Amino acid sequence: MAASVMFHDGNRRLQDDFDSRRIADRLEEKLTRFAFTDQDRAFIEGAMFFFLATADAGGRPDCSFKGGTPGFVRIVGTDELAFPDYDGNGMFKSLGNVVANPAVGLLFIDMGEKPRRLRVNGEARVSRDDPLREHFAGAQLLVRVKVRAIFPNCPRYIVTPGATEPSTYAPRPGYAPPEPAWKGFDDFKDYIHPRQKTPTESS
Template sequence: MAVLYGPEHRALQDEHDSRRLADLWQEMLIHGDLAEDEQAFIASRDFFFLSTVDAEGMPTVSYKGGGAGFVRVLDPRTIAFPGYDGNGMFLSAGNIAQNPSVGLLFIDFETPHRLRVQGEAELVRAGDLVESFPGAAYAIRVAVTDAFVNCGRYIHKMKRLETSRHVPNAEGDQPIAEWKRIDVVRPHLPGQDKRPVESAGELTFDQYAAKAAAGDS
């Protein structure tokens, strides 16, 4: 288990008389092996939030979505998820290639419920793991160091949302992202995108904005 509390954490805990409570939570809640119910919860999610840190120590957070079960529990200490087609910046994957420390937040807005996972991630560029995720460009494997359930009292309740049409199907196929059709973007696209974008036709930025406003992006 990682060292959870540093001097500044302790100072704040003492300021608010919560050191005993913080120690209790560390002893009772924080663990390494994912419990069976936590494994099932992760496997049932179709999105999560991923935090990564670059080589200079700057953090970023991104949303990752897919079909239910797109995050796999390989064993109680290891999870993996696919990297689907994105905007070409590779911020999360590039950060992981430089700094493996990651945090993952899984949320169920219906219950509500949430699980925090911290670990050391590995960028997997090719091989059986990548091929096991249809439509994936790469995969991320995470060695879990800490996991713990957070109180859900501040999670806003909401009903189940519709799955994005851009989630790859069982064959790995997905519709072209509409932003790739924008006239100023097209010349900069990777070679693999040029033919499908040419078939779909070009959009001006205003046309794309109108489609996005209508929820068709």
């Protein structure tokens, strides 16, 4: 397999501690992509919100909620999306981070009957002069994100808004949660790592 775009030494150390490197590599091989699919476009452009992770030049992180009407995030190229910056509190925590450090992570979540999560990692740039900004009513700035990696996440812990019970997959005392279906898929079932105790519990 080619060099990983997803994992660094810190990821690898924990994968090796818990014998999950094989499934991590398999998930990257089978699920990670570098251009948006038609399904990605429909999901992203239909979203009314997403979460934006950024970090400043010193690596100090921040995470913010971005919302709007469906279509406020647009796919503008095979590997590029754009979204507007609307009026806020004026602190520019997220976009100020982007100016100092363009690396970003976007998390899109569908909390409906069939939950779904999609991550988009890439490099962002902020502009007041981008002509696309005119197409977003109320936009002060426009942010473009060039993709580094696109990958779906297992949605098992998502709960429907208003639910009073946790996800059926959430561990809790006296309860054995079911395994998610994907672990039985042909692409993954031979790569699943054994369930292990933490190093402290094993010692």
